[in-house]
Amino acid sequence: MKLLNTSAVREAAHQATRLRLNLKQSQTEFWSRFGISQACASRIESTCQVPAPVYILLRLYLNGFIQESDLIPHLR
Incomplete structure (x- = not known):
């Protein structure tokens, strides 16, 4: 799978990380909504x-x- 690493992608990753921390969610809790494992989230x-x-x-x-x-509606 193609990995992106442009300034816009980096900003989105930082924004998502800030949101996750503000929500006080673990990587697993936050990133699972996107179908991402904890290892990939890290x-x-x-x-x-x-x-x-x-x-x-x-x-x-x-x-x-x-x-x-x-x-990921089937996880709810």
Whole structure:
């Protein structure tokens, strides 16, 4: 899977990490809504390299175009 690492991707990764910390959620709790394992979440947060499909979902989520209920509905 293609990993993205542009300034926009890095900013989205940082924004998601700040949001996760503000929500006081673990990496597993926060990133599972995007179908991401804890190990992958750790790599995203430490390297800011995000798989292309995850970046698309993340931008839509952070910009309010999709809600948490739109993500991984079978886990709720």
